[in-house]
């Protein structure tokens with residue numbers, strides 16, 4: 027049994043699985059049930075000035091029979107009075123002193139407003155604060171949420187204001203609705219953030235009804251853009267976490283959010299630099315009990331890897347994430363088909379034939395049995411065939427030693443430049459520039 | 461009749477497990493189809509209460525060890541059960557997807573996860589800290605193993621006394637290999653041994669060791685001796701060579717290779733689970749013709765539908781409303797025929813009763829007769845222990861499984877009958893667990909509370 031405890035910028039929790047600020051953390055009743063089920067922490071549903079929610083709020087994208095590949099919402103922050111929330115936060119923390127109780131906040135971008143709410147919330151005893159600069163709808167139109175979260179200077183200023191009053195660690199939650207996530211991450215750090223969390227939801231419209239022509243969801247026949255989350259957003263979130271993790275100027279711990287549905291996703295986020303993860307959609311889809319497999323699976327994984335503590339995972343894959351220009355252009359893989367596992371669906375053939383490099387041949391043995399074979403000399407190693415192949419172990423991508431020294435685009439450009447100086451051909455660069 | 465030749469190799473092939481395990485792609489697709497219901501009806505329909513959505517989710521997430529552990533935690537013979545449980549009647553029958561598509565193949569997924577644990581030699585449980593008490597478990601079948609496993613996890617020092625050469629009970633010796641290979645049952649035995657449980661095989665309590673000795677040396681006893689042999693029909697010719705007890709008959713195929721049935725005409729008397737096993741076994745032994753002879757109709761047969769289908773697919777012929785009257789032999793004492801009589805059903809007090817049709821006697825040409833008309837009880841031992849019982853069915857408290865003797869608890873087939881329980885591996889396992897919990901409450905918890 028490995029040690030699953032984490033400490034994120036001074037906030038400790040029995041395991042890295044927190045509920046994200048969202049409907050699952052709306053009330054004390056819910057958060058306490060979640061802790062009983064095993065969740066290590068919870069970020070309370072965002073507190074701020076009272077709002078009114080619409081009826082009909084959520085929609086989901088189902089993918090080929092699997093429900094909730096992605097989830098879309100037009101919900102705002104909490105619609106319950108601040109006093110009620112504060113009372114329940116106090117009770118929850120008292121009952122669960124070892125769990126992480128973090129409270130999400132969103133107020134107008136005014137210094138006094140931030141001071142006031144930070145003080146009131148910290149007075150009931152919380153482990154940390156999360157500043158919600160990410161909600162993409164409703165609040166943004168009032169100059170809050172992602173409207174302020176898209177402007178680095180506003181992120182920095184508001185973080186600073188919160189920090190001026192805060193005694194507990196301050197996490198800044200970032201919106202993904204921005205071109206370069208590190209711009210706002212750096213701003214948060216400049217403002218004094220103790221940690222960042224990402225991502226909040228991505229601008230989205232879940233769908234349009236083919237019969238009524240209404241948006242999905244709609245409120246009395248009208249729709250508005252919502253925020254997208256759930257399994258579908260994981261790759262976007264993972265990249266943003268990784269971009270922050272490998273940026274030297276974003277030197278604070280990261281809480282990873284976005285599409286985490288099981289222990290494997292959590293491991294990926296942690297390897298890419300997150301200290302812990304937050305979950306919303308998976309809990310909304312299946313209930314709090316899914317954390318049982320998250321904990322158990324993570325434990326078994328760590329045991330299998332011979333790791334004593336989950337913290338040993340943090341950032342282990344970050345050094346492997348770099349820029350395209352640093353990738354070795356002389357590295358070569360080719361597809362290889364393993365006949366014993368192939369079911370001859372010909373999916374790889376047509377994928378390669380129609381949309382890649384026409385190098386998977388359909389052949390027949392002497393006794394009339396169909397099989398497929400890759401013409402390796404023409405294979406560019408794009409992976410497409412192995413992606414469309416429905417059977418595990420039927421196609422593997424095999425490394426072919428190129429016999430050349432590793433050479434990246436950047437190295438190549440440098441070599442050309444220096445060769446240009448001395449009028450010599452670049453050594454080792456065997457590929458044409460594209 | 462000239463003996464038909466059947467090679468040992470083809471016999472071995474005939475007795476290899478019929479059903480292949482799920483392939484990885486099947487398991488992933490199927491596990492992702494499970495809805496992960498809340499308060500799932502499948503859990504309630506499992507006598508051992510396995511957390512089915514949880515173990516299935518773990519297959520989907522790739523947490524195979526966790527999945528196997530979830531299964532085996534609730535059911536110490538969960539690998540055997542994945543193969544022999546009547547799942548249509550239990551978990552799969554309760555799956556909510558019956559109402560909208562088709563049920564999740566829970567049994568197959570359970571096998572997939574436990575097979576993984578077997579293949580990867582996983583250690584799933586550890587013994588509890590010693591609590592100073594000693595428990596004797598009489599009988600090492602599903603009920604005894606299950607009780608022993610739970611007791612060991614509570615920190616009891618447990619000794620299983622098992623009459624046979626190996627533990628596992630009917631899982632090891634009674635259920636045909638092509639449904640349940642012996643090594644699966646023996647793996648479960650090994651899991652229990654790994655917790656420090658001592659298994660004294662080849663020791664028949666009441667014969668090789670006196671019941672008094674056990675009473676004195678142990679703080680509590682779990683009686684899990686199952687049932688005994690098939691009773692005699694009480695007809696002429698039952699002593700002839702070629703008349704077999706179905707339990708012995710199946711057992712012989714689990715422990716050795718027998719070639720003497722090849723080409724023979726076999727009649728199996730009875731239409732319960734054991735009869736089906738004996739009949740399908742005979743087919744695989746190369747019998748020329750196998751007939752199940754039953755005095756009632758298909759409606760009253762106690763074998764499950766899937767067993768009935770399985771036997772029909774194997775080519776077994778069913779002769780309904782037929783009762784044996786006498787087995788006929790040649791001068792050398794070998795079976796040559798069976799005289800039967802036709803029956804008809806007569807309504808009486810709700811249940812229809814078979815009555816002979818006068819003058820309908822006829823002869824069936826047979827070389828072997830296998831009796832599968834239920835099982836006797838180990839009345840001797842029950843009486844030596846001085847327990848209240850009804851025709852060998854030991855009386856218990858339905859909650860604690862305590863017998864009329866407060867030191868002795870009973871679980872499994874030994875308490876089955878008279879409207880009490882079901883003779884299934886899974887219910888034996890659950891009763892074993894419950895007896896263990898009751899012992900823990902009585903010997904440890906209550907002591908702690910009064911201390």
Ligand SMILES: Cc1cc2nc3c(=O)[nH]c(=O)nc-3n(C[C@H](O)[C@H](O)[C@H](O)COP(=O)(O)OP(=O)(O)OC[C@H]3O[C@@H](n4cnc5c(N)ncnc54)[C@H](O)[C@@H]3O)c2cc1C
Pocket residue numbers: 544545546598599600601602603604621622623624627628629630631634635636663664665666684685686687707710733734735737738838841871872873874882883884885886888
């Ligand atoms: C042919 C056949 C097919 C079956 N098929 C199925 C099936 O498909 N699915 C299903 O769920 N159930 C099936 N059953 C029923 C199932 O096997 C039993 O319900 C189950 O094994 C009962 O478990 P148990 O532990 O109570 O008894 P058993 O499995 O009978 O174990 C009792 C053990 O006690 C030992 N013992 C007895 N007396 C003594 C003594 N004096 N001292 C020491 N040890 C002793 C025995 O050797 C044996 O090992 C089948 C039964 C038979 C006979």
Ligand SMILES: Cc1cc2nc3c(=O)[nH]c(=O)nc-3n(C[C@H](O)[C@H](O)[C@H](O)COP(=O)(O)O)c2cc1C
Pocket residue numbers: 046047048049071072084097098099101102103104130158160161199225226227255256257259283284285286304305306307308
């Ligand atoms: C219905 C709904 C309401 C949400 N409300 C909030 C909120 O009040 N504050 C906040 O910071 N994030 C909110 N979020 C975003 C989540 O906290 C989380 O960042 C996002 O859902 C991505 O995680 P997931 O893929 O696990 O769902 C909400 C998400 C959903 C689905």
Ligand code: SF4
Pocket residue numbers: none
């Ligand atoms: S989940 Fe269904 S029942 Fe519950 S509040 Fe939403 S719409 Fe109403």
Ligand code: SF4
Pocket residue numbers: 363364367368369370371372373374375398411414415416417420421
């Ligand atoms: S896609 Fe996979 S299974 Fe299908 S033909 Fe190609 S290698 Fe075979």
Ligand code: SF4
Pocket residue numbers: 493494495496497500501502503512513554555556557564566
């Ligand atoms: S009832 Fe069926 S779908 Fe629901 S949890 Fe059980 S196996 Fe899965």
